[in-house]
Amino acid sequence: MITKNQIKFVRALQLKKNRDTHNCFVVEGEKMLEEILQSDFNVIEIFATKTWDFSKVKAIEVHKVSEKELGRISALKTPNKVIAIIEKPRRCLQISTIKNGFTLALDDIKNPGNLGTIIRNCDWFGVKNIICSKNSVDVYNPKVIQATMGSISRVNVYYNDIENVIEKLGNEFPIYGTFMDGENISAFNLEKNALLVMGNESFGISEKVSRLINKKIAIKRKQIGAESLNVAIATSILLYEFNR
Amino acid sequence: MITKNQIKFVRALQLKKNRDTHNCFVVEGEKMLEEILQSDFNVIEIFATKTWDFSKVKAIEVHKVSEKELGRISALKTPNKVIAIIEKPRRCLQISTIKNGFTLALDDIKNPGNLGTIIRNCDWFGVKNIICSKNSVDVYNPKVIQATMGSISRVNVYYNDIENVIEKLGNEFPIYGTFMDGENISAFNLEKNALLVMGNESFGISEKVSRLINKKIAIKRKQIGAESLNVAIATSILLYEFNR
Structure with a gap:
């Protein structure tokens, strides 16, 4: 059984302002919940x-609902057995952690599918931490969560001012970013401890962040005509190359 | 002005059976049409x-329509100035062409966004020809066309029996395919004249095609847990590596 208030509450969590107010978000589907x-x-x-x-959980409030009821609180076309409400984690990324590893920074990524796919790629390539600029799409948006295919449970996403973070890292620390006229990554000696900045789908890296990038790189295209690579695709190629 | 019959006709082309009957498909948007x-x-x-x-075209039938009329024939949420009907090209891929270059084969790709993105990637990395198995999503599906971002005008897509094609190429020709237990591509000497087979989103490469693959490769994951890469992502990394 599910009450009208519960339906209203779960549905409300599709909006960021409600997720922020209640400090929680929704995951759907058997496999997703298992990873969570x-x-x-x-x-x-x-x-x-x-x-x-139902034997999978103890000490958590579980409501048995009908398929019809599940459909009423689901954001998916074909709801899959289970929907859960999860508390948003409180996390803080230390500058020392960034300095001692590889971190991805996303400068105003807007498309939920792109962010979700990038999180999935990070999971594959062992990138633990992603910093999103404050105007990026919300990682707890249901479309982002679904697109991560469960990887959200293994990759930490932080919202922060990218400019600020870079300034705290100091001049010596390698800050990579892709530019049309950057150096070909295939011929570049990539450092393992670094920050890689990827830009917005339409406008690339913002001007204020661009100024702070000290290693300008590019994925060289072979064919005149092709205009760009999708940002999730470009990120995956770079993560592959950084892991080579 | 647009007639009821014209509206009916353009809308009908959203379905494959009608595109096949009339041998044409639809592209939408200024930039897309420019590339076409x-x-x-x-x-x-x-x-x-x-x-x-309107000065962009000569000797083509052009109908001036209102924005409301354009909305009625568009498959997009926000139609963009122009919709065109294009003849499906008649193309035939020669075995000798495959033998003298790099060709991508897609074994039952079902998601339109994936096929569109893969075409866009091929355009970037200079891959001219893609062979799709006959059960793959139709390249003239409006969602595929939009996802190519114009690259459809520079990459040729053929529908064929992949098994048949491979058998005609002979035993010596390198046929690459990704498998969980394949060899790490970073450490592999990839041949430039080759066929690369990518499999279905859920099931990978079909059994009958798997048997014919003589170079089993893999993109190695760094983190236990991550289950897979999206097929468009994996394809882009492989195309990058083949072009290294």
Whole structure:
């Protein structure tokens, strides 16, 4: 059974302002929840149909609902057995952590599918931390969550002022960014401890951040005519090359 | 002005069976059409609002329509100035062409966005020819066309039986395919004249095609947990590596 208030509450979490107010977000589907349960996310409440394996959770409030009821709170066309409400984690990224590893910074990524896919790529290539500029799409947007295919449980996403972060890293630290006239990454000796900045889908890296990039790189195109690579595609190629 | 019959006809082309019957497809938007006009595609008919630059075409039937009328024939949420009907090209891919270059084969790709993005990637990395298995999504599906961002005008897509093609290429010709237990591409000496097979989003390369692959490769993951890369992402990394 699900009450009208519960339906209203779960649906409201499709909007960022409500996720911010209540400090929680929604994940859907059996596999997604399984990965969340194995992570350090805090699961608050679960709504599941009778076909779900209820033995998977203890000490969490679980509501058994009908498929019709699940459909009423789902953002998906074909809801899949279970929907859970998860607490947004409180995380803080230390400058020393950035200095001792590889971090991705996303400067105003707007498309939820792109952010989700980039998180999935980071998971594959072992990138633990992503810094999003404050105007980027919200990582707890249901479309982002779905596109991560569960990788959200293994990659940490922070919202911060990228300019500020770079300034704290100091002049010596390698800050990579892609530019049409950058140096070909295939011929470049890429450093393992670095920050890689990727820009907005339409406008690339913002001017104020561009000024702070000390290693301008490019994925060289072979064919005249092709105008650009999608940002999730470009990110995956760069992560591959940084991991080579 | 646009007639009811014209509206019905353009809308009907959203379905493959109608595109097959009439041997044509639809492109939308100013930039897309510009690239099509520069290619060897044959533009049959154009519907454009008064803000479109009509001097761009000669000897093609152009209908001036209102924005509301354009909205009625568009498959997009926000139609952009112009919609055109294009003849499907008749193309035939020679075995000798495959033998003397790099060709991509897609074994049952089902998602239109993936096919469109892969075409865009091929354009960037100079891959001219793609062979799709006969059950793959139709390249003239409006969602595929939009996702190519104009690259459809520079990359040729053929539908064929991949098994048959590989058998004609002979045992010596390198046929690459990705498998979880394949060899790490970073450490592999990739041949430039080759066929690269990418598999279906859920099931990978089909069994009958798998048997014919003589170079099993993999993009190595760094992190345990991550389950897979999206097929368009994996393709882009491989195309990058083949072009290194």
